[in-house]
Amino acid sequence: xxxxxxxxxxxxxxxxxxxxxxxxxxxxxxxxxxxxxxxxxxxxxxxxxxxxxxxxxxxxxxxxxxxxxxxxxxxxxxxxxxxxxxxxxxxxxxxxxxxxxxxxxxxxxxxxxxxxxxxxxxxxxxxxxxxxxxxxxxxxxxxxxxxxxxxxxxxxxxxxxxxxxxxxxxxxxxxxxxxxxxxxxxxxxxxxxxxxxxxxxxxxxxxxxxxxxxxxxxxxxxxxxxxxxxxxxxxxxxxxxxxxxxxxxxxxxxxxxxxxxxxxxxxxxxxxxxxxxxxxxxxxxxxxxxxxxxxxxxxxxxxxxxxxxxxxxxxxxxxxxxxxxxxxxxxxxxxxxxxxxxxxxxxxxxxxxxxxxxxxxxxxxxxxxxxxxxxxxxxxxxxxxxxxxxxxxxxxxxxxxxxxxxxxxxxxxxxxxxxxxxxxx
Numbered sequence: 001x002x003x004x005x006x007x008x009x010x011x012x013x014x015x016x017x018x019x020x021x022x023x024x025x026x027x028x029x030x031x032x033x034x035x036x037x038x039x040x041x042x043x044x045x046x047x048x049x050x051x052x053x054x055x056x057x058x059x060x061x062x063x064x065x066x067x068x069x070x071x072x073x074x075x076x077x078x079x080x081x082x083x084x085x086x087x088x089x090x091x092x093x094x095x096x097x098x099x100x101x102x103x104x105x106x107x108x109x110x111x112x113x114x115x116x117x118x119x120x121x122x123x124x125x126x127x128x129x130x131x132x133x134x135x136x137x138x139x140x141x142x143x144x145x146x147x148x149x150x151x152x153x154x155x156x157x158x159x160x161x162x163x164x165x166x167x168x169x170x171x172x173x174x175x176x177x178x179x180x181x182x183x184x185x186x187x188x189x190x191x192x193x194x195x196x197x198x199x200x201x202x203x204x205x206x207x208x209x210x211x212x213x214x215x216x217x218x219x220x221x222x223x224x225x226x227x228x229x230x231x232x233x234x235x236x237x238x239x240x241x242x243x244x245x246x247x248x249x250x251x252x253x254x255x256x257x258x259x260x261x262x263x264x265x266x267x268x269x270x271x272x273x274x275x276x277x278x279x280x281x282x283x284x285x286x287x288x289x290x291x292x293x294x295x296x297x298x299x300x301x302x303x304x305x306x307x308x309x310x311x312x313x314x315x316x317x318x319x320x321x322x323x324x325x326x327x328x329x330x331x332x333x334x335x336x337x338x339x340x341x342x343x344x345x346x347x348x349x350x351x352x353x354x355x356x357x358x359x360x361x362x363x364x365x366x367x368x369x370x371x372x373x374x375x376x377x378x379x380x381x382x383x384x385x386x387x388x389x390x391x392x393x394x395x396x397x398x399x400x401x402x403x404x405x406x407x408x409x410x411x412x413x414x415x416x417x418x419x420x421x422x423x424x425x
Contacts (some may be wrong), residue, residue, distance in 0.1 A: 025116035238295020245304035248283035374403035
């Protein structure tokens, strides 16, 4: 493969990662079938892989992919003699496409309530699906995450996630779920599932589970955009504002989380002058809004309150760790999970000493959900190192490095293991 061809391949992969969700969402509006929309999108990707190495990447690659996929959809409708029945539904969009005018994706997707991505998210979060299927399908279609990335987010096997996605698509087709944003009581009933999906999309962008990059900013931005759209649809829902607050406060640290060469920079080592104070102000305002609506004890508002403690501290030493530990105690009651307990251990270690945190961690070592979760040995290694148990700490960091699929994180963990090997924390 030539260098130019290799560059084109990488460009196509980048375009696909960014545009696939918009592409699938636009196609679902047209064909009303999630599974078929994804197939058409994949067909367009194959066409790009065949043509772009020779012709170069188009100026508007997303529009090219959309036009290619829609032409294939129209041909298929014609073959099945459905074009006449669909014509009124497709309207001017088809006429424009048949006139070879490339669709303006930005104009089509910037409509607030009419946003295709949001419609698709509510379809994927429909009550006919189980909670696990809703989240997995939405992450796959709108987050662009692979099955393995979703599996890691849920701490479940990859084949389990793959089965959930296949069954979800089949159910949506069989139940003829409409492609629309729900209203009234139906909107409220499906909101919590949508919030969870946005949260997981953000987490994957904030700390990528696999690959060569520590962060995937496009996912963070998409989660923030969808969260703000939701706030417009449900302005009196405190947890919507709690989630926005959490995302914006966490995102404020993005520039400081990555070093000049792409290496991760941990929270206590970050240059806080690089934190985005506009996002901090926006996040604090959203948190205040959530609390004013009576949502201070909501899971997202509690996590946002924890992030706010960091945002308000001008230096690491000024961080109110006792407040953070108390908030994690409350979060563990409101939303009990092994991952929350692991974070609670870190906060207790910072507030009351590493031995206090290690006591919580030791209770998690036999937790089935954390088996294979690299952050458990990573946290344990950190606490053991602080207690001067360097040989044990080194072994834990090496185990964590073997479990992570992110190359940046692996390098950081191996570096910490080497430091412990020299007898320092």
